[in-house]
Amino acid sequence: MTIVLNGKKEVLEQQKSIRDLLISKNIDPNTVVVEYNGDIVKREEWANIFLNEDDVLEVVRFVGGG
Amino acid sequence: MLDSNQQLRYSRQIILKDIGYKGQEKLLKSKALVIGSGGLGSPVLYYLAAAGVGTLGIADFDTVSISNLQRQILHFTRDIGRKKVDSAEEKIKNLNPDVKVIKYPYRINAENIEEIIQDYDVIIDAVDNFTARYLISDCCYFMKKPLIEGAVVGFEGILMTIFPGESPCYRCLYPEPPQSGTIPTCVDMGILGAVAGTIGALQALEAIKVLLNIGNTLSGRILSFDGLNLNIREIPWKKRKTCPLCGENPVIKELQEYEIKCKLKH
Numbered sequence: 001m002t003i004v005l006n007g008k009k010e011v012l013e014q015q016k017s018i019r020d021l022l023i024s025k026n027i028d029p030n031t032v033v034v035e036y037n038g039d040i041v042k043r044e045e046w047a048n049i050f051l052n053e054d055d056v057l058e059v060v061r062f063v064g065g066g
Numbered sequence: 067m068l069d070s071n072q073q074l075r076y077s078r079q080i081i082l083k084d085i086g087y088k089g090q091e092k093l094l095k096s097k098a099l100v101i102g103s104g105g106l107g108s109p110v111l112y113y114l115a116a117a118g119v120g121t122l123g124i125a126d127f128d129t130v131s132i133s134n135l136q137r138q139i140l141h142f143t144r145d146i147g148r149k150k151v152d153s154a155e156e157k158i159k160n161l162n163p164d165v166k167v168i169k170y171p172y173r174i175n176a177e178n179i180e181e182i183i184q185d186y187d188v189i190i191d192a193v194d195n196f197t198a199r200y201l202i203s204d205c206c207y208f209m210k211k212p213l214i215e216g217a218v219v220g221f222e223g224i225l226m227t228i229f230p231g232e233s234p235c236y237r238c239l240y241p242e243p244p245q246s247g248t249i250p251t252c253v254d255m256g257i258l259g260a261v262a263g264t265i266g267a268l269q270a271l272e273a274i275k276v277l278l279n280i281g282n283t284l285s286g287r288i289l290s291f292d293g294l295n296l297n298i299r300e301i302p303w304k305k306r307k308t309c310p311l312c313g314e315n316p317v318i319k320e321l322q323e324y325e326i327k328c329k330l331k332h
Contacts, residue, residue, distance in 0.1 A: 007299055030248040033240055040238070040306045058301050060290065062244045065219040065257055066106040066194040 004056045012051065019046040022059065032059050068094075072164065076118055084280045090118060094164065096277045099123035099186040101174060101202055103154045105262030106192035106216055106269065108140040113270035115158040115165045119277065122158065123186060125170035126150040137259030174198060176321040179205045188276045190214045190269050196243050196326045203228070203236035204321055207311055212276045216269040219255055221294035223265035226284055226303070227272045231312065233285035238306040238313075243324045261293045 001012045005021075012021070018036065022029050034041055035058040041049060051057070068090060073080070076090045085093075098119050100107050103126040114122055128150050130141040138150075145153040151169040158165055170182055179201060183189055189211050191202050199217070206213040206228065213228040215236055228235055268289070275281045288301045310317045 028248060030245050035301070035303065038302070038304065040304065042308070060224070060239065060288065060301065061222070062196075062240060062249045063217040063219050063222055063224045064194070064196045064199055064244075064249065065217060065255070066102050066104055066192050066262070 001051070001053045003051050003054065006057070006059055015050050015052075017047050018049045018051065018057070021051060021057070022046070027059065032061050034059055067091075072118070075162075075164075079117065085278065089278050089280070092278060093118050093274070094120040096188075097121040097123065097186045098188050098190060098273055098277065099125065099183055100190045100192055101125045101198070102192035102194060103138070103140060103150045104128075104134060104192065104194060105137040105218065105257060105259065106266040107154075107190075108138050109263045109266030110190050110192055110270045110273070111140060111154055111158060112161065113267060114273060115162045117270075117274055118162065118164055119274070120164065121166045121168065123168045123170065123182070124151050124154050125172075125174055125182060126154070127171060127173040137257060137262050139259070139263070174201065176201060176323050179321065180209065183209060183211055186211065188212045188214065188273050190216075190273055192216065192266065192269065196249070197324050199236065200243060201321060201323055204311060204318060206230060207235055208321070214269045214272045214276070216265045218257055218262045218265050221258060221261055221292065223261055223291040223293070225265055225268050225272070225289040225291070226287070227276065229283075229285055234303050234305045235309060235312045237311040237318070238309045239288065239303060241306065241308070241310055243326045246326050249326075258293065261291070264293065265291060 003010050019029055037056050079085050080087055080090050096119050098114055100110050103124050130145045130148050130150055130153055132146055140154045140157050149171050151171045155167045158167055189206050207230040210230045216225045275283050288303050290299045307314050
């Protein structure tokens with residue numbers, strides 16, 4: 001299955017939740033916010049949303065320095 | 067009216083059809099507040115001062131230290147130990163005597179921020195911590211002040227322009243602060259000066275566009291900058307219905323200060 005992650009195509013071997021995808025990418029879920037198919041989804045829902053073909057995901061890190 | 071020196075000084079931007087003589091007069095009458103005069107605040111202040119933004123407020127409680135100098139280009143080696151607002155004022159005055167500088171040499175907090183920002187046309191967030199960012203963004207929302215949000219860490223940066231009530235707010239991006247101890251933003255994570263310079267220059271550009279009401283600002287979208295791979299992306303971003311600040315059932319109705327600790331490098 002192919003999804004779009006931060007503008008790039010990404011092939012998933014098996015269906016994954018948003019949370020599992022982040023962990024497989026070595027992204028600590030506490031350090032990002034996620035937009036899923038144009039909607040912003042709450043952190044608590046990430047483990048329950050399973051990605052499907054052509055889903056579009058934007059993962060934005062917390063950046064706060066200056 | 068611009069005097070003959072001003073007509074020469076600003077000639078390269080007066081010639082721009084989106085600015086012109088009227089735009090320059092407007093800039094000279096405008097007031098911008100830059101909170102933080104470090105890695106982001108330095109380029110923001112330089113460019114706003116050079117462009118002739120007539121009044122620049124600078125809020126920074128800090129003093130210059132040697133480790134600031136690889137990125138905070140308003141401050142020089144001889145300024146070590148000086149208050150950053152004083153060092154910044156000197157450079158700005160030398161660059162452009164047209165600019166009036168108002169200094170706030172103390173830490174902004176829930177008690178003083180409203181009074182500080184009330185007189186300004188645009189606010190530029192150039193601070194180095196989330197506590198101040200939430201305070202600034204909430205206050206700008208309550209006081210309906212346009213806000214230019216920019217932040218950097220490592221080789222990365224983000225940018226967004228916020229028109230309170232109209233475009234997504236800071237909390238539509240980050241509803242609540244990161245969990246204490248999870249985010250590496252502090253001193254030991256590192257930052258390259260040119261990365262802060264890039265985002266700061268873009269913040270100055272956005273501020274000038276907001277002041278002149280020209281072009282398309284970065285509202286309703288986020289710019290994500292990855293300097294190491296030189297990848298710049300624009301991410302469309304919507305208002306969050308559940309936003310705790312500007313959503314359908316807001317829960318934040320007054321200013322609050324979070325205590326957020328950064329992750330320490332081990």
